[in-house]
Amino acid sequence: YEKHGKYCKKTANGYKIKIVEPLTKCTTLKRSCSVDKTGNYIYNSDYTLARKGCRKRKHTRFIDNKKVNYEEYSTIVMDGKGNLYVLGNVKNNKDDDSLYFYVLEKYSSSGKKLWSRKVQSDAESVAVSDNAVYIFNYSKLLTAYTLEGKKRSSGKRSNLSISDKKIEKKIVNIGKYFPEGLPNKKERMDAYISDHLTDKRGNVYIVGSEVFYPSGTPDEVPDGQCGNVEEVKGALIAKLNRKGETVWAKVIDRND
Secondary structure (H helix, E strand, O other), rough: OOOOOOEEEEEOOEEEEEEEEEEEOOOOEEEEEEEEEEEEEOOOOOOOEEOOOOOOOOOEEEEOOOOEEEEEEEOOOOOOOOOOEEEEEEEOOOOOOOEEEEEEEEEOOOOOOOEEEOOOOOOEEEEEEOOOEEEOOOEEEEEEEEOOOOOEOOOOOHHHHHOOOOOOOOOOOOOOOOOOOOOOOHOOEEEEEEEEEEEEOOOEEEEEEEOOOOOOHHHHHHOOOOOOOEEEEEEEEEOOOOOOOOEEEEOOOOOO
8 A cells, every 4th residue: 555654553443554755865754544444545644754864953943833833934023122023824723724823923133932922814014113013914004012012002103104104025035045954955955035134233034934845846847847846834034144154043843
């Protein structure tokens, strides 16, 4: 039943099969499927990725959540003290792409997460003004928080013009701002950089997704042919110094 079947085990309902499939020199896919008593094969799409011997990334911390799955950080802004505010896309159910929500999260400039708040699913952008953080859907103001993360009435702001101003997405050069170890074709690793900003000292803060391709990278699809390129994503936030060297990076829920 399985090309990479490692072993099978008899159960009350038939047999359980363990699959261990090598994907790269240092990455292995592990999952289990089953065959019932009548011989029907039951596919299980759940899997884990195991990495052994991959190139170490000194300045990157990997974080996993048990109940939710971070897919992407899409937008980043900074307040006058150098703290960062990011919008994140989170799946509420790891097996269902339709169940998702957004979070507004605050980080210090050293990469420490200070607080996290669940926000409306149609959140598009963030702005900091008047000692508050404002969440927009394009030019429409959705909600506001104090810099300490408390819900705030949007009517209390003194700068009324901020709700009428469309927050433009910054143009990001995809070829820049990659943290250490990315992209890495040998390990099928890449990154989507969604947004970035630069502080007064020339440090660059980036957000986006780290991506792993279990079935191969897009450039491995033959010319002129269509291919279903599977992606496993994790939210990415990082700080680079003015030389482009990684100061710190965090990857959340890369699923391994």
